[in-house]
Amino acid sequence: MDLNFTKEEIAFRDEVRDFFKKNVPAGTKKKLIEGRKLEKSDIVDWQRILNKKSWAVYQWPKQYGGTGWTPVQKYIFLEELQRAPAPDPLPFAVSMVGPVIYTFGSEEQKKHFLPRIANLDDWWCQGFSEPGAGSDLAGLSTKAVREGDHWIINGQKTWTTLAQYADWIFVLARTDPKAKKQEGISFILCDMKTPGITVRPIQLIDGGKEVNEVFFDNVKVPYENLVGQENRGWDYAKFLLGNERTGIARVGISKERIRRLKELASLEVSGGKPMMDDPRFRAKISAVEVELKALEMTQMRVVAAEGKRRDNKPDPASSILKIKGSEIQQNITDLLVEVVGPFALPYADEDDVAGSNELPVAPDYAGPLAPIYFNYRKVSIYGGSNEIQKNIIAKAILGL
Amino acid sequence: MDFEFSEEQQLLKDSIEGLLGDKYDFETRKKILASPDGWSREIWKQYAELGLLGLPFSEEHGGISGGPVETMIVMSAIGNALALEPYLPTVVLAGGFIRRFGTDAQKNKYLPQISEGKITGAFAHTERQSRYDLFDVKTTAKPAGSGFTLDGQKSVVLNGDQADFIIVTARVSGSQRDKDGLGLFLVDAKAKGVTRRGYRTQDGLTAAEIQLSGVSVDADQVIGKPGAAYPLIERIVDDGIAALCGEAVGVFSALTEATTDYLRTRKQFGVNIGSFQVLQHRNVEMLIAAEQAKSMAFLATMMVNEENAVTRRKTMSAAKTQIGRSAQFVGEQAIQLHGGIGMTMELKTGHWFKRATAIDIQFGDADYHLEQFGNMGGFEPAAQAKE
Numbered sequence: 001m002d003l004n005f006t007k008e009e010i011a012f013r014d015e016v017r018d019f020f021k022k023n024v025p026a027g028t029k030k031k032l033i034e035g036r037k038l039e040k041s042d043i044v045d046w047q048r049i050l051n052k053k054s055w056a057v058y059q060w061p062k063q064y065g066g067t068g069w070t071p072v073q074k075y076i077f078l079e080e081l082q083r084a085p086a087p088d089p090l091p092f093a094v095s096m097v098g099p100v101i102y103t104f105g106s107e108e109q110k111k112h113f114l115p116r117i118a119n120l121d122d123w124w125c126q127g128f129s130e131p132g133a134g135s136d137l138a139g140l141s142t143k144a145v146r147e148g149d150h151w152i153i154n155g156q157k158t159w160t161t162l163a164q165y166a167d168w169i170f171v172l173a174r175t176d177p178k179a180k181k182q183e184g185i186s187f188i189l190c191d192m193k194t195p196g197i198t199v200r201p202i203q204l205i206d207g208g209k210e211v212n213e214v215f216f217d218n219v220k221v222p223y224e225n226l227v228g229q230e231n232r233g234w235d236y237a238k239f240l241l242g243n244e245r246t247g248i249a250r251v252g253i254s255k256e257r258i259r260r261l262k263e264l265a266s267l268e269v270s271g272g273k274p275m276m277d278d279p280r281f282r283a284k285i286s287a288v289e290v291e292l293k294a295l296e297m298t299q300m301r302v303v304a305a306e307g308k309r310r311d312n313k314p315d316p317a318s319s320i321l322k323i324k325g326s327e328i329q330q331n332i333t334d335l336l337v338e339v340v341g342p343f344a345l346p347y348a349d350e351d352d353v354a355g356s357n358e359l360p361v362a363p364d365y366a367g368p369l370a371p372i373y374f375n376y377r378k379v380s381i382y383g384g385s386n387e388i389q390k391n392i393i394a395k396a397i398l399g400l
Numbered sequence: 401m402d403f404e405f406s407e408e409q410q411l412l413k414d415s416i417e418g419l420l421g422d423k424y425d426f427e428t429r430k431k432i433l434a435s436p437d438g439w440s441r442e443i444w445k446q447y448a449e450l451g452l453l454g455l456p457f458s459e460e461h462g463g464i465s466g467g468p469v470e471t472m473i474v475m476s477a478i479g480n481a482l483a484l485e486p487y488l489p490t491v492v493l494a495g496g497f498i499r500r501f502g503t504d505a506q507k508n509k510y511l512p513q514i515s516e517g518k519i520t521g522a523f524a525h526t527e528r529q530s531r532y533d534l535f536d537v538k539t540t541a542k543p544a545g546s547g548f549t550l551d552g553q554k555s556v557v558l559n560g561d562q563a564d565f566i567i568v569t570a571r572v573s574g575s576q577r578d579k580d581g582l583g584l585f586l587v588d589a590k591a592k593g594v595t596r597r598g599y600r601t602q603d604g605l606t607a608a609e610i611q612l613s614g615v616s617v618d619a620d621q622v623i624g625k626p627g628a629a630y631p632l633i634e635r636i637v638d639d640g641i642a643a644l645c646g647e648a649v650g651v652f653s654a655l656t657e658a659t660t661d662y663l664r665t666r667k668q669f670g671v672n673i674g675s676f677q678v679l680q681h682r683n684v685e686m687l688i689a690a691e692q693a694k695s696m697a698f699l700a701t702m703m704v705n706e707e708n709a710v711t712r713r714k715t716m717s718a719a720k721t722q723i724g725r726s727a728q729f730v731g732e733q734a735i736q737l738h739g740g741i742g743m744t745m746e747l748k749t750g751h752w753f754k755r756a757t758a759i760d761i762q763f764g765d766a767d768y769h770l771e772q773f774g775n776m777g778g779f780e781p782a783a784q785a786k787e
Contacts, residue, residue: 001409001469002402003702009401033783072401255780262782276782279771286774290696290718293779297695304403320688387681394680398660398687 003300005072013076020084023049032085033260035336035368037208040123040165047089047120056089057098057118064102064110065118071306075299082252092161093117093124097170099243100187100236104228109189127157127171127190127214128237135388137172138181138234142216144173144188146223151188153196153219159382163199163212166192171216176231187233189225196220206375207347241384248318248383249325251296257332258289264339264365275339284338288331295324316396319389326379326386333373340366344373403698405469412466413473415450419443420481426748432484437562438606439484444517453491454515457499461507462515468701471639472646479650482751484604486520486559492643493558494521496636497567497584501624506586510565522563523640524554524587524610525633532764534633535579539612541570541626548572548622550585550593550615560608561598563589568612572627579630584623591615603758604751634713641716641763642704645697648723648759652690655734655752659683662738662749679737686730693726714776717769723759724766731756 005013028042050056059074060066069077081088089095098117101109116122133140142155153173163169169190176184190197196219201209228236262285265276275281302317309315337344343366380386394400405413423443432440447453455470457463464470471492478487495514498506513519530536539552550570560566566587574581587594593615598608624632660683663674673679700719706712731753735742742749760766 001405001698001702003699005401258778258780259783262778262780263784266782279774282774283767283770286770286778287721289778289780290721290770290773291692293699293718294692294695294722297699298691300401301403301695301698304401308404317691320691323688324692390681390684391677393684393687394677398680398683400660400663400674400680400683 005076009072009076012073013080016077016080017084019053020080020086023053024084024086025049028087029085032087033256034365035260035372037210038087040162043087043090044120044123046087047094050089051119056120057094057114059095060098060102060114064098064114071303075303078247079252082250083256085253085256090120090123092126092170093120093122095243095247096126096240097124097168097189100170100227100240103239104187104232104236106224106227108224109227113189122167123162123165125160125163125166125169125192125214127160127169129159130156131158135385137237138185140172140174140185142171142173143177144171144175144186144221146175149223151221151223151225153188153190153216153221155216157214157216158202158211160199160212160214161210163192163214164201164209168192169197169214170227172233172237175233179231182234184231185233185237186230187227187236188221189227190219190221194219194221204375205377206371208371208375210375249295249299249321250329251292251299251325254292254295254325254328254332257329257336258285258292261285261332261335261339264336267363268339268341270341281335281338284335288328288335291324291331292328295321295328298324316392319384319392319396322383322389323380323386329379330376333369333376336369337373340369344370405473409469409473412470413477416452416474416477417480419446419450420477420483424481424483429482429484433604438600438604439486443483444485444520447485447487448515448517451515452487453517454511455491457495457511457515461499461511463511468639468642468704471643472649472697472701475643475646476650479647479755480654481650482604482748482755486522486562486606488640488643488647489522489559489563490514490520493523493636493640494563494565494567496639497523497623497632498586500635501584501632502586503620505620506623510586519564520559520562522557522559522566522589522608523636524557524560524566524568526555526557527553528555529576532768533577534637535582535630536577537569537571537582538576539568539570541572541583541585541617543572544616547616547618548583548585548626550587550612550617552612554610554612556601557608557610558601559606560610561596561606565589566594566610567623568610569629569633570612581627582629582633583626584629584632585617586621586623587612587615587617591617601758603755605758631709634709637763638704638712638716641720642697642700644759644762645693645700645719645723648727648756649690649694649697651752651756651759652693652726652730655730655749655756656683656686656690658749658752659686659734659737666739682733682737686733689726689729693723693730696722710776714773714779717764717773717776718779720764720769721766721773724769727756727760728766 028046031038047056057065058067058077062068101113130140144151144153169192171188171190172185173188174184175186196217198215200213202211203209266274268275270278299321302315451464452474454463455466458465498510527538541548541550566589568585568587570583572581572583593613595611596608601607663679664672666673696719700716703712703715734749735753738749741747
């Protein structure tokens with residue numbers, strides 16, 4: 001047993017840390033620290049910086065532009081990226097559709113899409129959830145019917161994150177209505193400019209509009225945009241969701257948020273003393289720090305085991321990471337609201353204040369905190385809700 | 401970064417689990433529990449034969465120079481079997497003081513006898529008023545000739561009633577809550593002026609109230625420098641915390657597994673109760689609490705020899721906080737999911753729960769260590785404050 005990184009791993013960490021220190025654009029970093037929304041260009045610019053360094057799709061196999069790093073190196077990279085802080089490479093492109101394409105896609109699809117994903121030439125969004133298909137995703141009803149060399153897609157997707165920026169959407173659609181519900185689904189790539197697609201933004205409880213409804217009205221898509229085999233889409237979706245869970249603990253982000261929380265707790269005063277010196281509040285911060293350290297160690301155990309696993313299946317223990325990771329992230333956002341007291345309340349509508357959610361009242365750091373708290377309720381819902389994760393653990397680990 | 405055991409460590413694990421699996425089933429344990437001593441000297445001899453009693457000691461003292469990982473392996477097996485023998489007080493605590501800070505003469509006298517299973521020890525520190533503060537000591541050590549005279553009262557001393565030797569903390573100078581001025585003394589349990597009143601603790605272990613009335617100790621029974629014992633006490637208590645974390649891993653995994661087994665086999669409404677989602681999720685939450693505790697036990701094990709005292713203590717406090725919280729959650733839920741049968745002494749579950757509860761309390765509960773951890777600044781520094 002040895003907790004320490006090897007000399008090579010430490011050198012790697014230093015290299016990565018140094019790169020982030022020098023290359024994350026100052027404006028992007030500031031927005032992340034303050035909890036403000038990123039623009040599309042912030043994410044695109046950053047991913048292109050990473051891609052220039054050949055790190056944008058670091059987790060992919062080498063032959064498709066990946067790095068060939070070990071699980072420990074990937075873990076270190078992600079930790080450093082999050083603690084910098086810097087934005088994740090666009091997950092819908094890099095972690096979701098990319099691996100599906102290089103694992104199940106045609107040569108043409110690989111050749112065309114993979115380099116464009118790495119450079120974020122195409123912004124991707126995820127066409128999975130529907131009004132009637134959330135946790136029971138396989139119950140989806142969007143239909144794709146083959147007509148000659150095309151698919152005709154009809155239906156509705158929802159919770160589509162940043163569809164307003166998207167050039168492409170990957171869609172799960174029912175292609176065999178007679179089959180068992182998991183066996184009649186296909187995975188189809190769709191250009192967002194295709195006639196018949198309408199995007200309607202949904203305002204969330206944080207006031208922002210990061211998710212959308214996407215309507216498909218007789219949308220005509222070339223047949224060759226099917227990924228893999230017809231009616232095997234559910235397998236690809238499960239594969240994708242498995243990939244989605246890696247790195248979901250978001251330990252690096254939570255560490256960065258705790259440093260921010262402590263900073264604000266030293267500035268905010270209660271009873272004539274900094275909040276940081278209030279034993280009750282400090283105990284709350286300490287409690288989440290302890291949980292986070294335990295999660296970090298649990299994650300390292302999963303990562304260390306990953307290097308030794310023979311199969312390619314996601315470790316069911318990653319469901320533990322999802323549950324604890326989301327609880328901790330939410331807990332920290334709760335404390336970030338608590339730390340500023342009444343100044344959490346003033347509200348600025350994104351649409352009213354062009355391009356920013358700046359508030360007219362002091363302190364300026366308080367404005368984004370309540371919106372983050374409200375927004376982060378999502379982390380225990382997306383990617384398979386925590387209750388679904390518990391079902392997975394009960395079945396796969398406990399055998400209940 | 402590696403969480404796997406070496407071949408030797410795996411052998412150690414197999415040998416203690418083999419011994420306890422063969423000789424320490426629940427029925428046997430009940431008999432040992434009901435015996436006058438409350439633990440088995442016969443098993444103790446077999447620990448000695450396996451080298452467990454000299455585990456952390458050097459070869460010249462009959463040991464095998466095992467490290468914290470080896471101790472964790474043994475403690476985890478003890479937790480799983482709920483073994484009642486005084487391993488922690490003898491090998492980790494009392495033996496630990498001599499191993500780390502004893503003179504050569506003290507080591508030569510005591511460590512081989514511990515390794516051979518001939519003597520057991522105890523660490524007499526807690527007092528009525530001290531709660532978990534390690535510096536709060538009223539017991540006095542007054543210079544007398546070349547040695548000292550000890551007077552005071554020690555409470556809830558694990559294995560205090562049966563130990564052959566006792567490591568006693570006493571104040572050489574300063575006032576009750578000063579960190580300076582503490583001393584460590586090696587006291588023969590049969591020495592004149594030592595009165596012990598033994599009893600069982602809630603988890604079935606043995607402990608004692610120890611009265612020290614004019615107990616004479618010679619200069620060669622002093623450990624470390626009189627008056628400067630506080631960091632030494634912290635050091636050994638950290639060893640104790642890491643060992644308890646290891647024991648907790650054994651207890652929590654046993655509780656979680658026993659509960660899963662029960663959910664799989666207990667039938668109500670014509671089905672296994674494990675088919676009910678509300679019970680599945682509770683069992684999953686137990687698993688998560690147990691895994692988080694295991695992670696922190698690994699961290700404590702790997703950090704317990706850290707030289708920087710603040711870094712080490714902070715980590716131990718964080719680990720003990722997690723262990724304490726998981727102990728309460730896993731223990732209480734195990735009883736709840738077992739229902740009526742969980743309430744009885746007839747099932748091992750209740751015994752594990754009682755031990756889990758004791759582990760939380762020993763050396764400071766979750767709330768105490770959470771506060772300590774916060775006072776030491778936590779793990780993450782504040783981002784640079786600016787306004």
